[in-house]
Amino acid sequence: MEREKISVYSEIGKLKKVLLHRPGREIENITPQIMSRLLFDDIPYLEVARNEHDEFANILRKNKVEVLYLDDLVSQAIKENEIKNMFIDEFIDEANINSKQKREAIKEYLLEFNDTKEMIAKMIEGIRKEEIKQKQKKSLIDIIDTEYPFIVDPMPNLYFTRDPFASIGRGICLNKMKTITRNRETLFSKYIFKYHPEFKNENIPFWYKRENDEPIEGGDILVLNEKIIAIGISERTSPDAIENFAKNIFSSDESFETILAFDIPKKRAFMHLDTVFTMVDYNKFTIHPEIEKPLTIYSINKKSDEEITINKETMKLEDILKKYLNLDDVVLIRCGNGDKIHSGREQWNDGSNTLAIAPGEVIVYSRNHVTNRLLEEHGIKLHIMPSSELSRGRGGPRCMSMPIIREKLK
Numbered sequence: 050m051e052r053e054k055i056s057v058y059s060e061i062g063k064l065k066k067v068l069l070h071r072p073g074r075e076i077e078n079i080t081p082q083i084m085s086r087l088l089f090d091d092i093p094y095l096e097v098a099r100n101e102h103d104e105f106a107n108i109l110r111k112n113k114v115e116v117l118y119l120d121d122l123v124s125q126a127i128k129e130n131e132i133k134n135m136f137i138d139e140f141i142d143e144a145n146i147n148s149k150q151k152r153e154a155i156k157e158y159l160l161e162f163n164d165t166k167e168m169i170a171k172m173i174e175g176i177r178k179e180e181i182k183q184k185q186k187k188s189l190i191d192i193i194d195t196e197y198p199f200i201v202d203p204m205p206n207l208y209f210t211r212d213p214f215a216s217i218g219r220g221i222c223l224n225k226m227k228t229i230t231r232n233r234e235t236l237f238s239k240y241i242f243k244y245h246p247e248f249k250n251e252n253i254p255f256w257y258k259r260e261n262d263e264p265i266e267g268g269d270i271l272v273l274n275e276k277i278i279a280i281g282i283s284e285r286t287s288p289d290a291i292e293n294f295a296k297n298i299f300s301s302d303e304s305f306e307t308i309l310a311f312d313i314p315k316k317r318a319f320m321h322l323d324t325v326f327t328m329v330d331y332n333k334f335t336i337h338p339e340i341e342k343p344l345t346i347y348s349i350n351k352k353s354d355e356e357i358t359i360n361k362e363t364m365k366l367e368d369i370l371k372k373y374l375n376l377d378d379v380v381l382i383r384c385g386n387g388d389k390i391h392s393g394r395e396q397w398n399d400g401s402n403t404l405a406i407a408p409g410e411v412i413v414y415s416r417n418h419v420t421n422r423l424l425e426e427h428g429i430k431l432h433i434m435p436s437s438e439l440s441r442g443r444g445g446p447r448c449m450s451m452p453i454i455r456e457k458l459k
């Protein structure tokens with residue numbers, strides 16, 4: 050039997066294959082002036098961040114998860130010259146470069162890298178003005194100098210592989226991301242799924258297109274089981290995008306029947322649904338206490354191949370989960386144990402952003418010790434990773450991983 054190349058029908062099924070990005074020199078291009086636009090609140094120390102990330106990958110490998118790295122996949126995807134050229138052109142198109150000369154100079158510079166992985170690392174790292182200055186011919190726009198140091202901005206959020214696309218069923222939701230800085234990341238995903246030898250001839254369905262106008266991000270998408278997908282209506286994901294996605298997936302032969310759109314507060318600390326809610330076992334969830342008040346959800350169901358129905362309900366999270374997942378008993382594990390100070394602090398550092406590698410078994414950040422102790426008390430097996438630097442990017446183990454294959458649940 051031919052194995053599916055992508056297969057994700059739950060949040061907790063045994064993880065078999067996952068995509069990561071090891072943070073690179075892009076982190077060392079974050080400066081206080083640009084960090085908030087780049088969605089960072091602080092500047093991580095790269096060497097330590099990399100060690101932490103390697104430990105994350107080791108935990109995964111020790112648990113028999115195959116770890117794929119983004120730069121490997123992209124470099125294998127763009128092996129042919131024609132594709133590589135297309136990739137560079139599109140990259141430059143989206144890097145906001147306003148003169149023809151500059152565009153040509155950047156292309157020439159990138160093509161000089163003999164090693165494609167080095168070229169990709171450079172694209173992610175960002176390009177400083179002086180790196181290509183000498184080669185530029187002068188037109189007015191090139192001569193007008195500003196203080197701004199980069200000709201191409203760094204992409205420091207790429208280690209949050211959860212967000213630019215999401216594996217759902219046997220297909221992917223190729224996202225349009227809310228911010229310019231992160232939307233550039235989705236180009237890498239596009240080339241992986243369109244041109245990598247492992248995926249290109251597999252008719253991988255795309256449930257969403259990066260060319261669409263409305264944003265949707267992977268951190269908002271949780272595949273609760275083979276029938277139900279939860280999506281946050283958040284700072285980053287719009288109702289129109291959810292509806293468009295729903296229509297696409299419902300018109301396929303996939304098993305999904307219901308999309309639960311959760312209306313969550315539109316604020317930075319809650320940027321994605323997975324910052325306040327993750328699934329850790331069949332009936333256990335980590336949550337931020339703030340979403341325990343009655344929540345408004347919209348359940349979107351398939352009516353026919355083209356039509357959907359939408360129902361609005363205001364209910365407590367616990368009751369929503371009982372109803373839609375057919376559970377008698379739901380356990381909500383509160384980040385920071387519900388204590389005002391601990392829950393705020395630990396949610397800020399992604400205490401409720403766990404990555405399940407099997408039912409009841411999750412990877413967590415060491416720093417969230419209050420939440421971690423509580424998870425253990427609820428019988429969850431923890432794999433604890435170091436967390437002083439990676440957490441400064443406002444994302445945890447779930448954000449830093451995109452499952453490609455999970456074993457189906459019985």
Ligand SMILES: NC(=[NH2+])NCCC[C@H](N)C(=O)O
Pocket residue numbers: 087088089206209211212231267268269320321323324442443444445447448
């Ligand atoms: N799935 C997630 N919660 N991802 C977190 C991403 C953090 C990143 N700095 C951003 O603001 O986009």
